[in-house]
Amino acid sequence: MEESAPGWRYEQGRVVVSVGNMRARPSLDSHIVAKLPMGAQVDLLLKKETWYAVKHSDDRLAWAHEMLFANSQGQSLQQTVYSRTADERRLEVLVTVGLVREQPKTQSRVIAKIRKGDIVLALANRGEWYAIEIKDGSLGWAHQSILSGADGISEPQSLEWNEVKEIRHQLVDGDEERVFFSLSHHRPPQVLSVGGGAPRVICDFIGAMVGKDIERVIRVRGSIVREIRVSEGEGLAPRVRVAMDLEELSGADYQIQPVFIEKEIVYSLIIRRIERE
Numbered sequence: 368m369e370e371s372a373p374g375w376r377y378e379q380g381r382v383v384v385s386v387g388n389m390r391a392r393p394s395l396d397s398h399i400v401a402k403l404p405m406g407a408q409v410d411l412l413l414k415k416e417t418w419y420a421v422k423h424s425d426d427r428l429a430w431a432h433e434m435l436f437a438n439s440q441g442q443s444l445q446q447t448v449y450s451r452t453a454d455e456r457r458l459e460v461l462v463t464v465g466l467v468r469e470q471p472k473t474q475s476r477v478i479a480k481i482r483k484g485d486i487v488l489a490l491a492n493r494g495e496w497y498a499i500e501i502k503d504g505s506l507g508w509a510h511q512s513i514l515s516g517a518d519g520i521s522e523p524q525s526l527e528w529n530e531v532k533e534i535r536h537q538l539v540d541g542d543e544e545r546v547f548f549s550l551s552h553h554r555p556p557q558v559l560s561v562g563g564g565a566p567r568v569i570c571d572f573i574g575a576m577v578g579k580d581i582e583r584v585i586r587v588r589g590s591i592v593r594e595i596r597v598s599e600g601e602g603l604a605p606r607v608r609v610a611m612d613l614e615e616l617s618g619a620d621y622q623i624q625p626v627f628i629e630k631e632i633v634y635s636l637i638i639r640r641i642e643r644e
Contacts, residue, residue, distance in 0.1 A: 380436030389429035392504040393418035412490040428506035456489040459515040467507035471496030575607040
């Protein structure tokens with residue numbers, strides 16, 4: 368098929384298990400739609416917790432668990448901080464009933480239907496077709512003619528990069544620590560906290576680059592923050608991801624408070640340990 372526009376570029380994952388299962392939704396309970404042999408390469412379109420939306424060489428879309436893959440450097444994606452996730456590209460369905468197909472062509476099998484007013488997330492493109500995620504987590508291809516704004520999202524907007532110039536950890540007391548980020552522009556990160564057995568805080572600086580003096584693994588001596596890991600991604604929106612691994616808690620929780628010191632262009636996170644009531 369002749370493409371009318373270049374496709375978005377993504378990191379690739381290489382299958383490192385004997386057989387990798389591709390599933391209809393990001394759950395081990397979801398049915399298997401295809402199997403990947405060891406060594407197969409797929410495009411990684413979107414990360415959701417421990418699952419990747421992947422595109423096979425024949426353009427079929429499905430979900431696969433991170434433990435199946437290594438990156439181009441041979442590192443397990445289960446062990447690394449992965450930052451090349453798709454931008455939030457939410458589109459509205461324009462037609463009364465729109466068809467979602469298995470592959471980006473009109474002769475392909477219809478796998479779902481979407482209706483006027485539904486919101487979908489565009490993950491990738493091939494010419495006039497867009498790989499989308501619909502509200503039940505299913506993946507498929509939809510033609511741009513049925514999606515509002517799809518004809519204007521094939522190229523990301525240019526943006527002057529924000530530089531993360533310095534990352535600094537500070538001990539306050541046994542129940543509070545702070546992490547400071549010195550930036551070149553007034554653009555704070557997106558912050559996500561992850562609980563459970565391996566608690567951590569993730570900061571995504573969109574449209575950013577890492578300063579030359581920043582180490583990729585920063586070891587700290589706190590009683591709250593154990594380690595700070597830094598990675599870069601070039602996908603649709605170049606970004607810097609900073610993941611702070613926290614100590615596991617028993618009978619307590621963490622409270623995260625962001626502070627932006629605008630005059631100095633410094634973003635900080637105050638991380639407190641608080642007892643559960």
